[in-house]
Amino acid sequence: MHNAIAVLDSGVGGLTVVKEVLRQLPQEKVIYFGDTARTPYGPRSPEEVVLFTRQIVDYLTQFEPKMIVIACNTATAVALEDIRSRVEIPVVGVIAPGARAAIKHTRRGTVGVIGTEGTVKSRAYEYALKEISPQLEIVSLACPTFVPLVESGQFLSDHAKETVRITLEPIRRFPLDCLILGCTHYPFLTGAIREGMGPDVTLISSAEETAREISAILYHRGQLAKADRTPVHQFFCSGDPVMFKQIACAWLEKYMDASPVVWQVPTIV
Template sequence: MSRERAIAVIDSGVGGLTVAREVMRQLPEERIVYLGDNARCPYGSKSPDEIRTYSFQMIDFVMKTPLKALVIACNTVTAVALEDVREYLPLPVIGVIEPGARAAVKATRSGHIGVIGTETTIRTRAYERALLRVRPDLTVSGLACPAFVPLVENHMADTEEARRVVRETLLPLAGEELDTLILGCTHYPLLAPVIQEVMGDRVTLISSAEETARELAELLGPQPAAVPSGTRVAAPEHLFVTSGDPDRFRSIAEEWLGCRVQAEQHSLLEKTYQP
């Protein structure tokens, strides 16, 4: 694979930055094109047809850049449109649900796993199916948390309001004897400290980001040979695009990625994909 081709990471907003950060860590020489559809976020309460339409608008945009792979860093899009996208694109496409499920199966001791996600992700039972394919004897408890994404998108993850909302939302899981909880939306790791505080130390939180990046690395195969020791190599110039407010996006991205981010704003055009 040529270094000139980029890895595209798409999400409904800033949540996919959790995946992008892990890709940057595991594949530091790869260039990333990140697109967040913040203007129409959240996706979790939208119809499957809307989700597919918005997803392919994002895909048509990032395909203007020569790509080597696409990461759908959105659980809702993965649950609704992953197979459609794989049929549409002539390049490797990775979602976040299967990697997250595998990581949870490795982590659980009791065999009782919780899943929190958007309304659509929970309604499709995509995580439950993925988990049971790996280990049919599991007990899976799902809970939709529609209030979480707006907290993250509005840069409110570290506020008392976020703590209140998380406590109230996760109350139905309080009596469950689960030991592993999948953060089934890529926005949710930005709320991880609060979620951990509410669920307690006995519960292991699972984000799919690390496993997704690992699968991407394996899919791309052997990377280009290392340059000779002492040779200075320019860091890849990542591109970050949002359909929403670029200043808000930049603030969250810089905080989460720990580096300077240049964010461009783009209004997504009508999709060319026809199902």
């Protein structure tokens, strides 16, 4: 039965999207795959990212999900259309929802984007933003040190705060009122990023908007789960299961208590 929402990411970053899905759609079953053995995707070639994304999707299709969510900005930027052409179920990315949220919040029309090298190089956010609002000024900055901080569980440390502060210096010179966290790992660093950017800059995470899009698509397809059963979520990672589970449990907290969870470490390559 096509009953689960399958969510994939290069590591733990997609858990920020999962958290919003569990909050907004608590009756839905989630199957999550974090490619922690091969993270980060940002420095990799587009060909590699497409290959990895295909492998994960091929693995997840055995569970017959009703939707696939590419909760990774780098993979969304280079692999979204490829995956859409390969499967018959809806495939949702995180870039368009994030762009829409930024347009809704900006007042001055100057939007900042921080992301991985791959996402920034692809200019995917710039294209998505300007397609809707051509007059916007876009300032982008690659932050390659952020994902390793999150994947190693250091996102609340003093080292993380200092790294974020130094990394964001070049973008602070611009009159931004809105900053897109163009990597699903970055909400783990929200406190440090907010401190680094100051109170006048609104931080935009695509997670909330992505969950809304998931809800709307499932509603229109008549595929929203019934509230008469407790979903059993499944979480997979390709790397260290101890660190992955530790970060997932800390981030998802009460949602982990509300539903049974199955943890597995599969081999996909």
